[in-house]
Amino acid sequence: MTDRYARQTILTEVGPEGQARLAAGTVLVVGAGGLGCAVLPYLAAAGVGRLLIVDHDRVEESNLHRQPLYRMSDVGQPKVQAARGALTALNPATGIESLCERLSSVNAAPLVERATVVIDAADSFAVTYLLSDTCERAGKPLVSASVLGLAGYVGVFCGGAPSYRAVFPELPRNAGSCSESGVLGTAVGVMGTLQAHLALAVLLDWQPAVAGRLLTVDFRTLHLGGFSFAGAAEPLEQPIPFIAPAEVGGTDLVIDLRSTSEAPVSPFPTALRVGVDALESAQLQLPTAPRIVLCCRSGLRAWRAAQALRRQGHANLALLALGE
Numbered sequence: 306m307t308d309r310y311a312r313q314t315i316l317t318e319v320g321p322e323g324q325a326r327l328a329a330g331t332v333l334v335v336g337a338g339g340l341g342c343a344v345l346p347y348l349a350a351a352g353v354g355r356l357l358i359v360d361h362d363r364v365e366e367s368n369l370h371r372q373p374l375y376r377m378s379d380v381g382q383p384k385v386q387a388a389r390g391a392l393t394a395l396n397p398a399t400g401i402e403s404l405c406e407r408l409s410s411v412n413a414a415p416l417v418e419r420a421t422v423v424i425d426a427a428d429s430f431a432v433t434y435l436l437s438d439t440c441e442r443a444g445k446p447l448v449s450a451s452v453l454g455l456a457g458y459v460g461v462f463c464g465g466a467p468s469y470r471a472v473f474p475e476l477p478r479n480a481g482s483c484s485e486s487g488v489l490g491t492a493v494g495v496m497g498t499l500q501a502h503l504a505l506a507v508l509l510d511w512q513p514a515v516a517g518r519l520l521t522v523d524f525r526t527l528h529l530g531g532f533s534f535a536g537a538a539e540p541l542e543q544p545i546p547f548i549a550p551a552e553v554g555g556t557d558l559v560i561d562l563r564s565t566s567e568a569p570v571s572p573f574p575t576a577l578r579v580g581v582d583a584l585e586s587a588q589l590q591l592p593t594a595p596r597i598v599l600c601c602r603s604g605l606r607a608w609r610a611a612q613a614l615r616r617q618g619h620a621n622l623a624l625l626a627l628g629e
Contacts, residue, residue, distance in 0.1 A: 309396075310352050323509045324352060330508045331355040333416055335408050335436060336426035337384040338362065339488065340450055342374035343497025344426055344504070348399075349392045351505055355400040356392065357416060360384045360427075361407040371490035407628065408432050409549035413439045422504045425449035426497065430476055431604035431626035435547045437462055437469035441539075446516055448503045450496045452488055457496040460519035460534070461503050467517065467537040474540045476608045492524045545611045547604060548623045558594035560584070562601040562610060563627075572627070573600070581606040585613040600625040 313319045330353050334341055337360035348356060364372075364379045364387055379387040385403035392401050406412070408427065417423055417439045425436050428451055440447040446464030451457060462469045499520065506515045517535035522528075550572060553559060559576040561568070562584075571578065581601075583589055591597065597619055599607035604626035611622045 309398075313351065318511060319509060326510070327352045327505070327508055328354045330421040331357065331419060332422050332424060332504055332508075333357045333359070333420035334424045334426055335359045335432060336424075336428065337374075337388045338368065338426065338428065339371040339452065339490070339493035340426035340428060340497040340500060341384075341388070341424075342372040343494045344424055344501045345388055345392055346374060346395055347498060347501035348504060349396045349401075351501075352396070353399060353505075353508070355402065357420065358385050358388055358401065358403045359406070359408050359412075359416065360388075361405060371488060371493045373490075373494075408435065409551075410435060410547060411549045411551060414443070417443050417445055420445060422507050423447045424500055424504055426500065428452070429603070429626070430608075431547045431624070433469055434476075434544075434604075438544060438546065440464065441468040441470075446507050448500050448507070450500045452493045452496045455489055455492055455524040456522065457492060457524070458519055458521045458531075459496055459499045459503065461507065461516040464507075465514075465516060467534055468539060470544060471537040471539045472519065472534045476605055489524065492522075495522065495524070545608070545615075545622050545624055548598070548625055550625065550627075552623075553598055553625070554596070556595045557598045557623075558592065558596070559598045559600065560610070562599060562606045567602070568627075571600075576600070581610045581613075584610040587613070587617055591619070594621075596621045596623055598623045598625055600627055602627055 310324050314321055314324050332348055332353055334344055337358055362384050364375045364382050364384055366380050374391050375387050383405045385405045389401045389403045413435055423440050423445055425433050433449055436447055440463035447462045450459035503515050518533050520531040559573040561571040561576040561578050562581050599610045601607045604624055607624040
C-alpha cells in the first residue's frame, strides 16, 4: 500500500480491504461534461481500478467554467481524449478506457455488463432512461444526477433498488438545458462530487446501503431535501424504449417531430414531419405500421407523442433522441 491512499485507508469504512475493493472495481461514466468532470478525478484519485468513459462531445470554451478537468489547450479536442490525459496524469494506476461516441441502445448493454457501478453524468433524459432500463436488466447499480440552474438531485437506482422509471415513470412535458436556462459551475461540481461519493459507497458496500435514496439540493436557498424510494413499485406498463438510428427498419413509420426550421433535413428521407401538438390532438389518422418511431432532439416531444398514440390505440412504439 502506497502513501497515496493512506488518508482514506485510515477510515474504518475503507481500510486495506476496502481499498482492494476499489482497485477491483470498474465504473462506467456516461458523460464527461460538468458532472463527469467532478466525478472522474475523485474516482481516479480514490484508486478505482478502471474507468470507462463515454462521451461524443468536444471541449468548447463555454464548457470551462463548469468543467475544470479541461484547459484552454484542450478546446476542440474530444472530451474523452482530454479527460484520459488528465486522469492518467493524476493517477497512472487507474486504467482509463474512453469511447468517443453517443451512448445508445446498441452499445449500452455491453458497456453496462463490464461495469461494477454505472454513473449517469450525461444530463440527458434519453440517456437516463436507457441506462436505467439497461441497469435494471443487468442488476447493476446506477448513480444518476441532474443539475439545472441552481438546483439538482442525485440518487442510486437499480442493482437491487427500484429503477429510475419506478421513481419517475413519466418524463416532464418540457425541460430546459444549460444553454437555455444557465447553470452555476459550483452547483454542478457539488452534485458530481456527490455522485462520486455514492459510487464509492456502493463499491465499498457500506451499510446501510445508499441505494434507494434520492438527495435534492437548492443551491440558492441552501435547502437540502430528499427521500427514500426503496419501496417504489416498478411500472406495470411496458416502457417505450429509446432506440438508436441504426435500429430503425425499413418497415418502420418514422415521424420526425422537429420543425423544418429546427432541422431542415431529416436523417430519415421518408419520415413524416409532424408536430407533437397534432398527434396529441389526434388530428391525423396514421396508417397501421409494424412500428412507429418518434424522433425529436431530446426525446421529450417523442415521449409526449408516444403517450398520445398509446391512448389512440397504437402499441408498437419507439423513441429516438437525435441530439444536437
